[in-house]
Amino acid sequence: MPKEKIPLGAFPFIYPMPTVILGSEVDGKPAFITVSFIGIVQQSPPMVSVSLVNNHLTNKGIKQNQTFSINIPHTKMLAKTDFVGMNSGAIINKSSLFEVFYGKLENAPMIKEAPLNLECKLVEVLHPGDQTELFIGEIIQTYSSKKYLNKGYPDIRKLDPILFSITSKDYYKTGRKIGAAWKTGLRISSSRYRNK
Secondary structure, eight states: OOTTOOOOOSOOOOSSEEOEEEEEEETTEEEEEEEOOEEEEETTTTEEEEEEETTOHHHHHHHHHSEEEEEEOBGGGHHHHHHHHHSOTTTSOGGGGSOEEOOTTSSSOEETTSSEEEEEEEEEEEEEETTEEEEEEEEEEEEEOGGGEETTEEOHHHHOBEEEETTTTEEEEOOOOOOOTTTGGGGSOGGGGOOO
16 A cells, blocks of 8 residues: 555545435425435436435335435525424424425426426335435426536536535535546547556
């Protein structure tokens, strides 16, 4: 091991972490929770994963209806996003903070003011730990407003998503573009690194 490398222990240091608001319907009412333990599973069919401690009200709604939503808030929604993560849906009606709408699945509540909404059908629930549930969902539909799109696709600069640092417990925003994917690497000669 290079001597400048310091062992930090086994931690999920994947940066940056997205900040999303997960939605589910619990006993006929919308419920929301702020989450950063979320990831893309695959592109086709499009699937995502989200990890939650198993005592959240939102978990109950996901299992009741077999659906959930992922709402990507912009930085202007920071206070509401943080508030949703700080308070239990068993005590606070967090859905009253937002204008809620429903899509194709009819029971996955989504947030109108969030720039991007993913409507998901539950595929599987895994239990990677004693207190954790990992939900795998297939994205059935994606919703956005025209002002957040560029050539028909979400534009990260227009979305202005909230990023989370698990170590400092701070929120950040995206910076400037630094290169083009599948183009910047062309600066390196592939022939030099071919297997012999």
